[in-house]
Amino acid sequence: MRKALTIMKRELCSLFYSPVAYVTSVVFVAASAWTFLQAVETRAGSEDSVVLILLVSIFLWIPILVTVICMRLLAEEKRAGTLETLMTAPVTETAIILGKYASALLFVWLVLVPSVLTVYWLATVSPGIESIDPYAVVGGCVILGLITACCVSVGVLVSLLTRNQIVAAICCFAAICMPFFVKPLAVALPFVRDSVVEYVSLETHVVGFASGGLSLQVCVLYLSVTILMLFASIRIMESRRWL
């Protein structure tokens, strides 16, 4: 675990040494805040929850944020050849994957903090918003955390499969966008039961959590996918030693 933390710290330092961290965070926060304010303006007077509008505004930009952060994680190591020194050091593949994963997730969560706080900023400057439901904010943060954890694990897996960052970025973006189309796809298929559609639909989860209703089932679903992706990444990395 100590070695995973060492790798995580190096990755975070590397992000902040380069302009990637600053440009990505500023652009993401500005884009999500702008989308949020536009959506609030358009839906002025409607019954829609402000927290739900905020979450949708953030989710719109999450695939781009995760792609930019994850595309370089392992693809860059392969391209630069530093994977050779990493793999020949006395460190397990689990530590490498967990370290890389934790660094990317921590950075994504750091960038999300100011975006989530936009709703409180709006409440202070807008007299029309009387109060923000704290349960909705907590629920929103939980689902945001779960979905980003899942997306980053997909990003780590994709980054592991190629040394070309552009290929990694395109595949990562496509893989992360897929859950957004699960509901329309499932609805189009007549043999898929409604309960299954509801269970796997990202839209249903976000709406549910944004109204303050936490669901253990949903948590288990996202955590299971995350663990599965990380497990697959570790096994793929280990396979280099026996294939």
Add this chain to the structure above:
Amino acid sequence: MDGFAVSTCPLFETLQMIEVKNLTKRFGRVTAINGVSFEVGKGEIVGLLGPNGAGKTTTLRILSCYVPATGGDALVGGADVFTDSLAVRSKVGYLPESVPLYTDMRVVEYLRFRGALKGLRRGRLRKRVSAVLEQCNLTDHGKVIIGNLSKGFRQRVGLADCLLHEPECLILDEPTIGLDPNQIRHIRELIRGLAKQYTVLISTHILPEVEMLCERVLIMNEGRIVASDTPRALVGLMKGNANVIAEVLGSRRVVIQAFEAISGVESLVCEPMGEWSRVICQCKKDADVRAEMFKVICENKWEVRELTTERRNLEDVFVAITKGSLDAEDRGLEVEDA
């Protein structure tokens, strides 16, 4: 001799740092290394020579656990590179050919990161980082960003990284490639200093380097070990056909006749150099004709200004072996291994 049967003897185990038996690696249809077997004793400094594509880097990558072998066995410090790779990696300091480093980090930061990865705790990490900085003459460059360092200094950072966790064995893949003569000299001195403390397996195709550094040489060609001996013994293989050169002042015809009469001389060439004659005698295998030539010169009262054996070096051996003009038995190999 079966190295792995013998390795069950505790005494033998303490003597061998690297044991490789029938190691094979295939990349699809291409066989990179084919049934390679060799051993490196503790404290030895062994050079792995070979032309490009001979399989040196692949062998070193297998020994450092970066790529798996298709067949055969390899033990480093008694641990199997395939089944006990973590133990092997903690015993080995590996410097890859391209010296990949994180160019956005400062030298000290990089070494601290690598030390932590290698399991060094705070106090020891600090001590080891200062020690390797001093050992590799990097003390003044600790705060320099790696991306701004010259290739020679990057090579030193790579070496410093190898030494951090005080490994039992150093595996260095072409450590002087792409460096200028001054940098090569510095790195060579550094490696020579390290050889006193560590077992070193060094791959290179710079032959004078091996002659200067290594106690033993393994020559690889087309994925096989084609020679294994000390540099001196390998150079000795060429001695049988060595030329003896004499420059004498005397009648050219008499000189040729007198030298041709010596029993060890196979053939000779006489080149006129003004009044002087430069005679190049090709000797028979294992014959040293210098004493007899000197005797002939004295008997004929010729003036002489040179009498020397043309020195063979590892380069001649390397060319002869890789072109297949030396017998397997001569190269210190069992015939079935060749």
